Amino acid sequence: MDILRGFKDILPQEMRKWQKLEKIARETLELFGYKEIRTPILEKTTLFSRGVGETTDIVEKEMYTFLDKSGESITLRPEGTAGAVRAYISNHLENYPFKKFYYIGPMFRYEKPQKGRLRQFHQIGIEVFGVQDPSVDAEVVYVDKIMLDKLGLTDLRIEVNNIGCPNCRPKYMKSLKNYFEKYREELCDDCKNRLNRNPLRILDCKNKTCRNIASNAPKIHEFVCDNCKTHYEAVKENLSKINVEFEENPHLVRGLDYYTKFVFEIITDKLGAQGTVSAGGRYDNLVEELGGKPTCGIGFASGCERLIELIDLGDNQSIDYYFACLEDYTTCLKLAKELADKLNKTTYIEYENRSLKSMMKKADKMNANFVVIYGKNEKEKGIVIVKDMKKSTQKEVKIEKFLENEVEKWQ
């Protein structure tokens, strides 16, 4: 029986990275006042088609959409923002003191799998509602960056751009279209298509010729309205003030329609073609478009699988006590229970019927600090042998005195 294409088991060997990732993410985000929210993995299809945008690739060809038993069209969430916004509206979270949220969970997109790209993948993301002030844009970038720093990631680059709003972007799109129309014949096939559907995307094309043409294309900064312009400039100023280094990339484009004004990406060179580790921006019209009161918003999403690839666990996995049990397991279980209860130590009781030698080997492989040996001899004498694996010393301890002895050791 094979696993589904683009889906992956996360095995215990890898789990420690996930636990570290989630722990650090939670700690960092909570530190800045963000509260966790968990929204359903399934939502009505219209939430995403309206939220993410009818003509986006995600909606057009990547969603897991099907009919439930009542005939309603439902979709496995392809991203987290739409669901968070829906939850914000339907739970009236505008009346809740905290307007900063974070989520961690699986997302689904029917894409061709590749390095850093799966059909079920996980994202950590944040959303802030109702704050217009450009300093919050800077906060969001900063929080993202600091989270990645704490995960020990290096060589990351932050790119930012202004993509305008529904007032000014159409003008820019029109100008872009006119410009590229002149070079229609030279553009790659994909870009010929983009010309009609979304000329913005041509800016992002990797084809050399298209790139050359795009380098002289009109710049959005010449078209954005005063509101967008002053906002964007203020965000950059704020970022500089809090010492967040960034580069402006006028060709930075988002594939989801809800973004407005300020957008950013955090990129690594270590993951090949899928180097964007984190990305986000403003979505000032999304809440209203999904039926809520006009409320602005901003957030980011990070790709967990991509982060996991970059996380390096320095130390090895270890365990405090390995119980090499040759006689009765119950006695060992009692001792292990005491260690867990009173000393908060990790234990592993060996239930496999192995030779002592093979158990010692196994303890060594598990990187055990101590081995408790309990066999026939020990049982007769009412003791256990506690061996210090690092020092290679051991001593006999009366079973009644075991806990006392260990408490002393860890003080």
Place this chain on the structure above:
RNA sequence: GUGAGUAUAGCUCAGUUGGCAGAGCACCAGGUUGUGGCCCUGGGGGUCGUGGGUUCAAGUCCCACUACUCACCCCA
């Protein structure tokens, strides 16, 4: 959706002009009759991705299919 590459032990991979299925690591056991790491010896594990074809003979050559990987695309 498009293109290229790959598919042999749990993992990483050798396998010559077609001629008995291999190594390293991991796992298990023994050397040490109850004590880890180093070392030595032995062992278990394979429908060579699947299905056809050519041939006395196919892991090897041919065809088809499937999966995986990378890139395009898209995005986190």
